[in-house]
Amino acid sequence: MINPVFLRTFCTLVETKHFTKTAEQLFITQSAVSQHLRKLENLLDEPLIQKTEKGFVLTPTGEQTYQEAKKVVASLQAFKEKVTTDSEHVGVVKVMSPGSIGLRLYPQLLALQTQFPELIIHYQFAPNNSIVKALQQGDIDIGLVTEHANSSLMNFEEVAQEPLQLVLPSPIENLSLESLRQLGFINHPDGHHHANQLLKANFAEFTHIKDIKENGFSNQIGLILTPVSIGLGFTVLPQSAVASFAEPEKIHIHELTKPSMEPIYLVMQNKKHTAKRLLFVHNKIKTLLKN
DSSP, X not given: OOOHHHHHHHHHHHHHOOHHHHHHHHTSOHHHHHHHHHHHHHHHTSXXXXXXXXXXXXXXXXXXXXXXHHHHHHHHHHHHHHHHOOOTTSEEEEEEEOHHHHHHHHHHHHHHHHHSTTEEEEEEEOOHHHHHHHHHTTSOSEEEESSOOOOTTEEEEEEEEEEEEEEESSOOTTOOHHHHHHHOEEEOTTXXXXXXXXXXXXXXXXXXXXXXXXXXXXXXXXXXXXXXXTTSOBEEEEHHHHHTOSOGGGOEEEOOXXXXXXXXXXXXXXXXXXXXXXXXXXXXXXXXXXX
8 A cells, every 4th residue: 555645745856856855845855755666656656757857757657656646645635634624504403302492492493404504403392311412422422401410421501491381181279189180191301300390399298200190291392281171181392392382272270389490401322422413402501591
């Protein structure tokens, strides 16, 4: 295999037409220039230059070698620039969040991609535990979760809070835990987490959502409230998920005595070096959620 360093030296020699100038331009010694030329000639088993009183001229093989070597050197330079250039606005960024956050965030990140077409956004909806696992395995770059996990490998930053809402099929006067038991629970990927948080704060006798019968489950954020709207049960969701439901007139948001705010954490792996595009999207997400 031909060493690309020899090709670069040869091309520079042809272009400068001088051994000393070649050495100065490449920051090597003149003897190294001669050595690179000799090794290249030995590999090709052909002379590449013919010395004259004024310097040298290329042999036919030397001329052909120069034409091909130029392409190789240019290609290697382009390769180096491509892999070492770290741009804020170029490359793929993989983001994962619960659906309620994604409903707010994904359209705004698409607007960002429209502004910077070479910044490619991959967005997935998933529950908290799946997001943390994906981050640990390096399958995604940025995660948004509502539960803090103890891990020295990841950095959790609280960037916002969102109210949780108790959603019923219709208003209930003097709502009690027994009323909710009779209704039944409509579960979703983060349903237990949300329900436990909100109901514990408001019902002294509440222990765990598992004690209330489950009347349905959906992992599609836009469909979780559909069984609620037809009277099959109640659920607990973040405010943004409730606000996105297509038929709000068919559900009732019950105001509890003690509001419950759900934290939103922005999570990335702890690394010494983080690509600029990841930091750019990370900071953009932080700004969008804080606003």
